Structure formats: C-alpha cells, structure tokens
Amino acid sequence: MTVTRTPARHDRAGTRSARRGGVFRPASARAVTARVLALGLIIGVALWAAAPLVASGNWTGVAITALATGAALYAYLTPRRLPLKYLLPTTFLLLAFQVFPVVHTMSLALSNAGDGHLGTKQEAIAAIETSSVRREPGSAEFRLTVAVKDDALVFLLADPAKGAAYAGTADGLRRIGGVTLGPGGRITAAEGYTVLTTAQASARGTEITALAVPVKGGAIRSQGLTRAYQGRAALAYDAACDCVTGQGTTWRADEEQGRFVAADGSALPQGWKVGVGLSNLAAALTNPKINAHVASVFAWNLFYAVAVVALTAALGVAGALVFHHPRMRGVRFYRTLIVLPYAMPAFAMLLVWRDLFNTDFGLINRLFGLHTDWLGTPLTARLSVLLVQLWLGFPYMFLVATGALQTIPAEYMEAAQVDGASAWQRFGKVTLPLLLLALAPLLVSSFAFNFNNFNGIFLVTSGGPFPSDDPTAGATDLLITYTFRLAFGQEGARYGLASAMSIYVYLIVAVISIIGFRRTRAFKEVT
Amino acid sequence: MRVVAWRHAAAVLITAFAVLPIVFVVSAALNPVGTLSSSGLLPRGAGFGNLVRLVEETPFWTWYRNSVVVSGLTAVLAVAVSALAAYAFSRFRFAGRRAGLVTLLVIQAFPQFLAIVPLYVIFSAISDNWPVFGLNSVWGVVLLYVGGQVGVNTWLIKGFFDSIPTELDDAMRIDGCTHNQAFVRVVLPLAAPVLAISALLVFIATINEFLIASVFLTGDDARTLAVGLFGLLADQRNANFGMFAAGTLLTAVPTVLVFQFLQRYIVHGLTAGAVKG
Amino acid sequence: MPALGLAMCLALTACGGGGGGGTANGGADGDAPSSAAPAASPAGSAAATLTIWADQKRSETLKPFAEAFAKENGVTADIVVVAQNQQQTFVTASQAGKGPDVLVGAHDWIGNLVQNGLIDPIQMTQDQLAGYVDVARKAVTYDGQVYGVPYAVENLALFRNTGLAPEAPKTFDELVATGQKLKAAGKVKEIVGYPISQQNGQSGDTYHMYPLYTSGGGHLFGAKPDGDPDPADMGVGTPESIAAFERIAALGEKGAGALKRSFTSDNAAAMFTDGRTAFLVAGPWRLADARAAGVKYDVTPVPPFKGGEPARGFVGVQAFFVAAKGRNRALAQEFVTNTLASPEVAQALFDAEPRMPALKTALAYASGKDPDVAKFEAAARDGVPLPAIPQMVAVWGPFNNLIHAVVKGEPVEPAVKAAGKAITEQLGKTG
DSSP states (O other), rough: OOHHHHHHHHHHHHHHHHIIIIIIIIOOOHHHHHHHHHHHHHHHEEEEEEEHHHHOOOHHHHHHHHHHHHHHHHHSSSOHHHHHHHHHHHHHHHHHIIIIHHHHHHHHBBBBOBBBBBOOOOHHHHHHHHTTTHHHEEEOOOEEEEEEEEEEEEEEEEETTHHHHHEETEEEEEEEOOOOEEGGGGEEEEEEEEOOOHHHHHHTHHHHHOOEETTTTTEEEEETTTEEEEEEOOOETTTTTTTEEEEEEEEEEEETTTTTEETTTTTOSSOOOOOOOTTTHHHHHHOOHHHHHHHHHHHHHHHHHHHHHHHHHHHHHHHHHOOOOOTEEEEEEEEHHHHHHHSSSSHHHHHHHHHTTOOOHHHHHHHOOOOOOTTTTTTHHHHHHHHHHHHHHHHHHHHHHHHHHHHSSHHHHHHHHHTTTOHHHHIIIIHHHHHHHHHHHHHHHHHHHHHHHHHHHHHTTTTTTOOTTTTTSSSSHHHHHHHHHHHOSSSSHHHHHHHHHHHHHHHHEEEEEHHHHHHHHHHHHOO | HHHHHHHHHHHHHHHHHHHHHHOOOOHHHSSSEEEEEEEOOOOOOSSSHHHHHHHHSSOHHHHHEEEEEEHHHHHHHHHHHHHHHHHHHHHOOTTHHHHHHHHHHHHSSSSSHHHHHHHHHHHHHHHHHHHGGGTTTTTHHHHHHHHHHHHHHHHHHHHHHHSSSSHHHHHHHHHTOOHHHHHIIIIHTTTHHHHHHHHHHHHHHHHHHOHHHHOOOOOOOOOHHHHHHHHHHHGGHHHOOOHHHHHHHHHHHHHHHHHHHHHHHHHHHHHHHHHOO | OOHHHHHHHHHHHOOOTTOOOOOOOOOOTTTTTOOSSSSSOOOOOOOOEEEEEHHHHHHHHHHHHHHHHHHTTTEEEEEEEEOOHHHHHHHHHHHHTTTOEEEEEHHHHHHHHHTTOOEOOOOOHHHHTTTTTHHHHHHHEETTOOEEEEEEEEEEEEETTTTTTSSSSSHHHHHHHHHHHHHHSSSSSSSSSSOOOSSSSSOOHHHHHHHHHHHHOSSSEEEETSSSSSEEEEOTTTTHHHHHHHHHHHSSTTTTTOOOOOOOOHHHHHHHHHHSBBBEEEEEHHHHHHHHHHHOOEEEEEOOOOTOOOOOEEEEEEEEETTOSSSOHHHHHHIIIIISSSSSHHHHHHHSSEESBHHHHHHHHHHHHHHHHHHHOOOHTOOOOOOSGGGHHHHHHHHHHHHHHEEEETTTTHHHHHHHHHHHHHHHHHH
16 A cells, blocks of 8 residues: 555655755764774775785685775765665675575586586596505505605605615615614604604695605505505506506596596596586486476475465464454463474474374374374375474464564554454455565565475475385475485485586576566565 | 453464474483384483483583574674665665565575585685684674575565555654664664564574584584584484484573563564554 | 664664765674684694594594694694584585595495595505404405595394393294284284384385395395495396395285384384384494393394395494595594504594494404494394495485385385386486
8 A cells, every 4th residue: 555655756755865965964073984984994894805815816806805895885985875885785695695606506507516526637637546556565564754855855764674774755765874763663863864743744744645755666655654655556647648547458538528438438436527518407308317207296396385385374374363462361472382393493393293203103193093104105295294394384474474463553453443344354455465565575485495495305205205116206206305316316416417407496486486476465566 | 252262272272283293302302212212202211311411411502602692693683784675675766676676585595405515615715814704613604694594584674664654754854864864763663573573583593504504613612503413313323312302492492582582572563663653 | 682782783873974974784894803703713824733524422532532643743633523414514625625634434435535536545554454354344445445444343233122032033034923922912012123214214224124135135236356346236126136025025014014114213222122022123323222221132143034145234334534635644644544543542432332343452352341242243244344336326215215115015026126227227327
C-alpha cells in the first residue's frame, strides 16, 4: 500500500536533500572533523594494507588495495553519492568472500583440476623424481652431519662400518681426515668445515633435501638431518624430449591430459593442471553417465525445496500467530523452547534424527509401536527427510514471522476491525499479505538454500535408498548430492567436473529464484 | 478465554514437536556408555560423567570462549553492515539497485563445499600479508562469516525498513535532519525487533557453523565448539556420542541466553512503534 | 544492547558528518590497525617451526615428544588438531602452501597423496623396516616405496559375551545358530551385532562387510606382482562375488535375519554392552566400551563361512607422513624417522588408546600390558591392508549400496552386476 507509492516521491526528496547538504549548508566544524578523521582512517588502513604487498612485490595486490582505497575515499569524502556510503562495506565483503569464490570456481570448470591434477607440471616432475629414488639394496647407511665451507653446503658423512669419513658436495665424494666423532658415530667437528646446528641446518632444509652427492651407481642423499643413504632415482625428466624415462619405459608429456603417458597408454600417477576448455561443461550435458538421472533427480529436488519452504513457513507463521495475542501467557517460555531446534548444531541433530528413524532401534518406531523401514523405501525416506528439515527449519520462520508481526501497525488491524472484518478476513486481507511482504525474500533465499541442502540429505540418507539394479541415483538425491557423488566419489576430488556441474545447478537455482522473486510483492516494490 | 485455551493447546503441540528429539540428546548426554544406543529415553546408570569428562579432558572452555567471541562479533558486525545496506536499498533509488538486490540473493546459493578451495586461496594470500586476518585468526573468519551473512540479512532488514512509513523520516528531514540522522533516530529504533532477530539468526548460524571453521580455525587456541565437538566424533569408529551430546546441549546455552536477552527488544519494538507511530 | 549499540554507533558516526563525511565502515579494514589478534601465530622467520597435523588424541600424546625434539634442536614445534576431513584439508592446504610438515593419518590416503605429489618417501633401512609387523610394512609400501612410518594397526574381530556364549564359534554359520538359540530362549534380542550400515549415512559399510565377502569367495582387486592391488582385476560382478553375496543374503533380512540394515557400528556396540546380543563384530576401538560396561567378553577372529575361504578383514594402519610441500622437509624427516619412529612414542600412543602397535618392540610391551592386543593380532593374521590405491574411490559408493540391497533381500545377481558395472565405469573415469 504505502510502500508502492512512496519510492518515486522519496527519490526526489533524497537527491534534493543530499544536494542541499553539500551546497547550501556550509560544512559545520563537526562535519569537517569527521571528514578529516575519515580521510585519516582510510589512508591509514590503506598504508597498513599496502606495506606488506609492496614489500613482497605483489603489484596485483597493491592495485586492488589502491582501487578499494579510491572507492572508499570517493564515497566518504564527497558530500554526494549517498547510497554508496551505506553500501561500500557490504560490497567489499561480498566481492571478497562471495563473488571471488564463484568466479574462481567457474575458472576451475575450464580445467582438469582434481586429485592427481592439482599443481603445475614443474611440481609434478619434482614429485615423480623424488618418489622414484630407491635405496640401493644393502648399501651403507651414513651418519650425516650438515656443515658449510665458504657458505657452500657440505655433507660430512661417517660410515661406521668402515670407520671412514667423507665430505660430499654436488661435485662428488672425497675422503677426509681430522674429524672428531661424537656419540652414535656422527662427526661433530672437521677441520676446514663449520658444522651447523640443527636449527641452522633446518633453515637451509630445502638445499639439504635437494643435495645429491654423486657416487658410482647413484647418489648419496640426506634422510633427515642425521642420516644419509645411497640411492638411485629410477625416473628422470628429460627436457629435450619433454618426457620421463626410466625402467625401460618412456612416458611422454600429454599436455591435453596433463600427465605423462607411455606408449601402452599407462600413465604416471602424478599429473598437473591443464586447461580443457569447455569439455567439462559439455560432459555434464552430454555424458549419459552423468545426465541419465538428471530429470528425475531434478523433479524431486524441486519438490523437496518447495515443500520444505512451504512446510517450514506454514508451521513457523502458525506458531507466531498462536502467540500473537495480548492475553496469551507464557509466551517467553514457549518461544525459548521452540527456538531450541534451531539453537542445536544442525549436523549433530541430523545424525540424531537418522538414528531416530532406525527400523529396529529408532525412537519413532518404538514410541508408536511400528516396524516401518523409514529410510529404506523411497516414499518413507522422502517423508523422513522432509520431516527432519521441517523440524530444523521452522524455528527460523517462526522467529522471522514473530518479528514481522510486531511491525504490522496496530492501526491497520483496528481499521479492519472497525470495518467489521472477521478474524479470518483480517488475517487473509491484512496480516498475511503484510507478513508475506516481509517474508518473501527469505522464502526465496530459503528455497535457494534447501535446493542445495547437501547436509540435510547427505547426513540422513546419503541420497538413498538406491534401486538395487542401479546404484547411481537414489530416491532422496538432490542435484547437489548426485553431483557430489559423481564428481568426488568418496574421497577423491574432480574439481573441474564438479565446478562445471555446480555451475549448472547454480544457474537453475538462480533462474528459479529470480522467477519466484518476480511473482512476489517484494519484487513489485522493487520495480 | 476459549481463544487462549485453543492457543495454548496449539503451543503445546508445536513445542512438543520441537523438544522431543532434544530430550533424546539429553538422554544420550546422560548415558555413561559413549554410544548413541538409540534404544530408549532412559539410559541405565544415568549420570553426569560425560559432562565431567568433557570439561576435564578437552579444552572445552577455550572452544566455548572462541565460539561466543566469534559468533558475537559476527552478529554485531553483520547486523551493522546489513542495516546500512538495507537502509540504502530501502530509502534510495539509484542505478543498479534492483540488480544489486537480486545479486545479494542469488550469490548465496553457491554450494559451500566447492567454495572452500577458493576461500583457502584468499586466506592463504591474506595470511602471507596480514596474518592478523589470516588462517587460524578469529578476525579473518569473522569477516568471512559477515560476508556470508550480509546478503540475506540485508534483505531481511530491508523488508522491515520498507514497512516503516517513509512519512516518518520525511518529517525528520523537513525538520532539518540529514539522511543519517533520520536513519539513526527514526528507522533504527523502530526496526529494533528485526535487528534483534537478525542478530540472533546470525549468532545461531555462526555458532553452529562447521565447514568453514573446521578448515580455517585449526590452531589449538582458535578452535570453536562445532569443530572441537566434531573432533569427538571424527574418529567414526570410536564416536564418543555421550560427550558430544553433552557438548551439543551446552552449545545451545549461549544461544538461548542471547535469545532471552533479545526477546525484550522483539516485544519492545511493538510498543515503541505504537507510541511513535 | 551490544548488537544494537554498535550498529547505532557506526551509524552515528555517519550522522555526525552533517550530510556527508563520516565513515560508516564496519567492514573489512575498519578496525584493523587497532585490534591485536589473540589467536594469530605468524610463523617466525627466525627459527624454523615444525608443524604437525594430528587428530585430537594423537596431538595430546605427541605434544611432549614434539616439544622435547624442538627444545633439543633449537626449533619450535606446533601441533595442530585437524578434527575432520583431514585428508582433504591437507590436500587443499598443502597446495596453497599452508600445509604442515608432518601429517598423522591413515595408510589408505597414500595413493591419493602420492598422485598429488604431497608426501615424500621415507628411506628406511631393511633393519628398520624389519622392526614392523608385516601387515603394517605392506600397508605403508606403495608402488615399491615406503611413504609412511606406521604406528598402529586396526582390524576387526569378534567380541563374544562369554556369559552367554562360552564357546568361540568356529564358523559364522555356527555363530548364527548359537545366536538364534539364545534369541529363541529369550536371552538376547539379536543374533549378532554386525554393523551393516555406515555410521555416517544410510548406506552399507564395506569395511565391516569385507570379512564375510572374502570368506564367501569374493574379492575387490587382485594383486599386482609388487603386492599392490591391481585395478585391472576388479572382482565385483564375478560369479565368485555373486556366490559370496548369496551367502550374505541368506543371513539377511529375508533370510535368517541375523544381518540387518538397522545395525550401525554404534548401536551394535550398545546392543552388545547392554547384553542384548552375544556377538559383536568390531575393532579395538570398542574395547573401552566393553570394559566400561563390565561385560564378560572374549575376542577371537571373525569366523569364516562353513567350508568357505578365510575371512580376510581389512587392516587399517595409522602412520606418520612427511609433507612434500612442507617448509621443513629435512627437519620433518628427522623428526619422523628418529623421534616418532621410536618405541617410546609407540608405547605412549598405545597407552593413550589401546590399538595394536605396529612396531614389534612396542607390540611386545602392549601384549604384556593388555592380553586383548594379542587376540587382535591373531585376528589380523588373515587380514589384508585396506587398498591404498586412488581407485578405491570408485568402489566405496557402489559397494556400500550393494550391501544394503543384498541385506534388504533384493535379488542378488542383478544387484551385484549393477554394482560391478558402476565400479568399472567409475574406474574408467578415475584411471
């Protein structure tokens, strides 16, 4: 009513008053002080934020900081542009913690990122070579002492079996004399060398791990900081052919798959991340393994989200209305108890509910003397997950509806009463529309949440029960749990595919949300 | 009177539905055998052993303190930031307003388990430059939570601002007040109920949040209740459900206290509106 | 009042500007410079910090050892409790350069961590390796290379209430017969506490079902010459696997009623400790419960089917790993191979939780202290290490669902074939 007609008028008023503030009214002393404070604060924060970025040469970071600072200065120092003053904190927070993750995920969808393909090719090569080093069977174990000579790293090696001492560098191994042996046969001092303490040595840990002292038939490498062993790298990368060779096989780099592949098609486990263009996005649409069940899962998913929203809203509003009466007593007590389901950690309560549904030992069957296999048949499993979500979600709606009821001006009700409207008419014509006005965006957001309510399904039914002849899609599967199982298995992750599929799920949610939104009064108000 | 009796009957039904599963948790908390036996409401040899062990064997009070600090800070900041944004959306007309509102709503529908990797990328960068807000810092996670909460709370608060007649702030401005003053002196006091409810909702959502906290708050002193308690269940073959249930119940205590405290504003809003309106 | 108070304070500052100035920045950078962070512990660049990730219990036990090591070597040690999703969190954090130096975890992570290049091999001498029990040594060996220092072994066994069933059953059929007799006599409510469903979710529990499946003649993966499981030889869907599941189905809900989907590891244990069943299939993690409840019990290997193969349960091995992307790889190797591999650590870990130690000397110590350790060791003799190959990812889901279908009483053959097909398809994708 009032809301729909105010905006236009309000708009003009707002702009006018802003201008008046800036132009006609001379800035008061307080205003100047505030502006100087704001300037100081923004600059101070900007400098604090920029210092480490400049120090580490992170120019992208500096640019972002400069941009943000510019926006803040612009917003808070000009007397105009009033809305931005109120919106800037929200904007910053959303960009950093909501928009960036979405964009990042979308970029992953264009790659093969996932277990076995997380890092760069360089990292993969390093991992392949490191893990191929085998200890020479029966070779000596050396006592290692890390030392330096002219700041170059040296391994002082004692062979207790032979009673010999050596100095090893990247150039090779050399026998040395004049050493002092400590407990355990380690060299504690040697002429011409400075022995490093553990702390000093660990500071140069990367060099120590990388140092291989070449000897006949392999190299001596460190094992920790006090032992060394002779071993041989079975695999080596050769930049000339862009391949890994060893053990009589050659694995050639395949830049499309992001792994080293041998002639017989077998590949080394360590791969790297490569761009795959739109193939993940295409696979999600065209691969029959992936899209076989999408239609049925989607239908249930939609029903689930709508039903949860409707049920929780109905029970929440009903509860709020029950207490919305001047003569009602004990309201605080009731309210506190009703909010409890929402106050308990949701994941814990989902596990509890799952146990309540247990056929033989669950409280529900015992209380009512039943022997229903609640989570074992499609229909009862679906009822069960709805009931659980109703329990978890209605206190939220109850709270919001309670708050909304308080703000409905009493005059409206009185006016309606004077007009002789019955209780039901008052509810239908006055209370409900006003409630919905306040609740509408929350209903949409609750829909969006429940459409992707991963825990609500996964912790209770894991998507089951599954038809025995096809264990890929279960009766209570949502798109998100179905996606999760396809893309993640139980522990392995395929981020690329998961991202591609989640983009589709996300688009569906967004489209439905916007459509649902247009149909509410809230959107009319926005228009 | 008959009307009230009917209301009480309905209230008891709804309350029973809400409370019954929690009674079951209470029984698990009192059950000396650390499993959720699911068999009945009265365990054999009930006692407070789980509670005592929880307090003695785990840094329970550290978790508790962290949770209350994180949730309290998040609630305050999220409501403050959301109220500002809501005011702009409710009282100004500007280019991109509608798009902004829709974005706020839609952006939150993104599945969270996928967001962990990019969030880690952000926090890793933040840790390198500003460790105060980085990994294992309560402050960083508070900001992250606030970022996750502003969207829906902006909407919630905006809805209520819309229902406060603009004539009221118009009147203020005719008296020579600025937008800011109108916001602070008229809109905010009238919106006390929704601010209280928003704060409560954020508090609850944050204190129960697990996924993000388990990844970003792993340090010994930084863990929250949700993460700490789940640690008791983490070894799935050796779940200590008794201690876990006891901890779960204690987790609800601050929430209930906050709710008790805020209830008065929820009701207060009604009378304030009546007097000033 | 605090919530409202602050909202108003922020807004008041905005108002003070008289239509312009003030800052209403309650967000990202507003309160940054003044606030000290209580929980932040920026890594000091002066001394190296050895970071160790462990679960709650292990972190408590390892703390004194890590601190002693740190003190002795002039570095600092930081033990971080990672409560859940340890493997995933480790992968994410390591990839971002924020992972630990040492990770405490389960051996079946090895395949995945190696393909991601996130753990380093540990070069132990033959003598050192010989100090570990066979199954532990096999478990941490992957692709011919040792990737972890094992410290504990876990496996399933049969708990028996000796008051109700004095004799250990020789076969699983005998066990069921005894259970049925006790149930008919009204002494127990359930034939056997056999966890069929996973604790975390309404699906089957491959881990607990594996002894019966192998005893019925089934297998998951064949073995490669080097002992690693061979993904090319996948056994689900073969006639042997169908036969195995037929025997399981005969004990299921439409058969003898011994195996039911309503059993989880939790309620099966509660059933046993309450004396409502005479048998329980569980691991050493249930010893504490059984003792606390004061049940008279004995532990024996899970019996095989009559005329069947031995019941080969999965053996899980707990181990220490050195992170390949840690900042102190050399120091971490030193700590893992010299400190954590010591018998003192193994004994302390055993004292904290009675799991069979992997180190032979510690095992002797544990067996002396606790007779049940030797019983679990005997039960582990037929066991196989839980496959550590990344391809296991493809197995869990379909196999879990298959267990549910069979125990529920669905036709066995199509269910097994469907699961085999699903696994093969997933393998194609993973491989």
